[in-house]
Amino acid sequence: MKSYSNTYIFLYVSALVFIIAVVLSLVSLGLKPRREANVQAEKALQILKASGYAHVERARAIAAFDSLAEKEPSRSDGEMYRIRCADGSTGHVIPLQGKGLWGTIWGYAVLSDDLTTIKGVSFAHKSETPGLGAKITEEAFERSFEGKRLYDADGHFVSVKVVPKGKGENIAEENRVDAISGATITSRGVDKMLADGFQNIKE
Secondary structure, eight states, rough: OOOOHHHHHHHHHHHHHHHHHHHHHHHHHHHHHHHHHHHHHHHHHHHHHHHHEEEEEEEEHHHHHHEEEEOOSSSSOOEEEEEEOTOOOEEEEEEEEEOOSSSSSEEEEETTTTSBBBBEEEESSOOOOTTTTTGGGSSHHHHTTOOBEEEEEEBOOOOOOOTTTTSOOSSSSGGGEEEEEEHHHHHHHHHHHHHHHHHHHHH
């Protein structure tokens, strides 16, 4: 049986590792445009959904978004757009990002032209619990935000509160939505995410 010196083995392994690293790098670079396109398509789908376009095909999402939205100057940390909603009105797209129970949650809210009322929202998450925190992406929860107002009857900014059902009697119905039962921390995360995102608009 042929034996190899330690130097030979070291050089062989080093060369093998180098070749694998180069191949992986080339594959990663080759897939980068596709990854970026997927990210843009997912973003477009979320914004379109919040704007009332619920059944846009993924392949047409970016083109549809480009035809309906335009970027507008903003002092917020994220991108803002003006978009023509499905009902024919104009809305402002507000990016949202926060923290749920197990990881990042994010989404988009579309506000009325006067920036006082929610026209629609679309949420997403990285790793919330199925059947509990993951329900933030379900239509029933997202639709509960439609028509909610960011200001109280006296004109004071209050955001939109996400509170456990039956515990928000001191908050006007137009300023609150019911939290998800059994998903307290995720619901609190959505509440804070909205408050932070809308605070930028108020300022």
